Amino acid sequence: MEKFEVNILGCGSALPTMRHYPSAQVVNVRDKLFMIDCGEGAQLQLRRSRLKFSRLNHIFISHLHGDHCFGLIGLISTFGLLGRTETLHIYAPAPLESLLRPQLDFFCQGMPYEVEVHELSVETYSLVYEDRSVEVYAFPLRHRVPCMGFCFREKPVLPHIIREKIDFYKVPDYAIARIKQGADWVLEDGTVVPNAHFVRPAQPPRSYAYCSDTTYLPEIVPFLRGVDLLYHEATFAECDKRRARETCHSTARQAAEMARMIRARRLCIGHFSARYDDEELLLQEAQTIFPDTVLARENLNLQI
Ligand SMILES: [Zn+2]
Numbered sequence: 001m002e003k004f005e006v007n008i009l010g011c012g013s014a015l016p017t018m019r020h021y022p023s024a025q026v027v028n029v030r031d032k033l034f035m036i037d038c039g040e041g042a043q044l045q046l047r048r049s050r051l052k053f054s055r056l057n058h059i060f061i062s063h064l065h066g067d068h069c070f071g072l073i074g075l076i077s078t079f080g081l082l083g084r085t086e087t088l089h090i091y092a093p094a095p096l097e098s099l100l101r102p103q104l105d106f107f108c109q110g111m112p113y114e115v116e117v118h119e120l121s122v123e124t125y126s127l128v129y130e131d132r133s134v135e136v137y138a139f140p141l142r143h144r145v146p147c148m149g150f151c152f153r154e155k156p157v158l159p160h161i162i163r164e165k166i167d168f169y170k171v172p173d174y175a176i177a178r179i180k181q182g183a184d185w186v187l188e189d190g191t192v193v194p195n196a197h198f199v200r201p202a203q204p205p206r207s208y209a210y211c212s213d214t215t216y217l218p219e220i221v222p223f224l225r226g227v228d229l230l231y232h233e234a235t236f237a238e239c240d241k242r243r244a245r246e247t248c249h250s251t252a253r254q255a256a257e258m259a260r261m262i263r264a265r266r267l268c269i270g271h272f273s274a275r276y277d278d279e280e281l282l283l284q285e286a287q288t289i290f291p292d293t294v295l296a297r298e299n300l301n302l303q304i
C-alpha cells in the first residue's frame, strides 16, 4: 500500500510542559511531506522523526497563535543552512506574510531558496493544494482568531490490470489504458468481455482531517464525513467545559462526539492543556463516546 501516514511532532497547547511540544505534525503522502502547524521546537522534532527535511515543501498553518507557528522562523533558517534550493510554500491566514517578511529580511538574508506565503481566508470547505496523488482542503473552524482545519484526501487511483486476462484475450497494449479507465473489450466475433474481467479494483482513497483549535463545531461534519483518521483538539476535560467555551476550545468528549457524527474510522485527540498531569482522563472520556480513540503523543506515527 502506498504511504499515507501522520507523524505527531507536538501535541501540547500554549503553556510549555515537560511532556509535550506545541502543535506540529507531518503528513507523509508517498514520501512527500506536508507539515501542519509549526510550534516551537518543530525542527528538533522533525530531526528526531528521521523524516527528510528536503522532502518538506509545504507547510499549513491553522491559525496565528504562537503555539502553532513560533517554530517557523527557526525551521526556515535551518532550511537555508542546509542549502535548500526548492521554494517553500506556507499556507496560513493573514497577516502571516507581513509578520514573517521582516524576520526573513533580518535573519535569513541571502538564503538560497524562496519562501512563498499563500494567505488563505476560507469561508467554506475549499481546495487549497493538489498534486498527482493528493488534494488538501481547508475549512473554517471557530476560535478566538481566524482559524482553519485541513483535510488531506488521496486521489482515486485507477484499478489494477489482471495481466493473465489481458494475455488470455490477447488485448493489444494500446487498449490497456482504455480498459483501466473502465472500457469493456470487444472480441472479433462481437462478443463483449466486461471490464470487470480485466481489472482488480484499487483500494478506496484514504483521508485525514486535522481539526485545530476550535469550539465544538458540528457545522463542519458534512465536510469530513467518513474520514479514515480524524485529529481533533481536546484541550479540556468535560469538567472544564465552561473554560473550554470561554477560550474557544473543545473537550475530549466533544472531540469524540465529532468523530462519531463524522463517522470517522479512528480518532486521535491532542492539544492537551498543561493542567492535566494524566491525560488518561481525556482518553477515557473520549472512548466512552468513540471507542477507537488514541491519545496523541510526540513521535507517534499513525498509518492511514
Ligand atoms: Zn493552540
Ligand SMILES: [Zn+2]
Binding pocket: 063, 065, 143, 213
Ligand atoms: Zn489557538
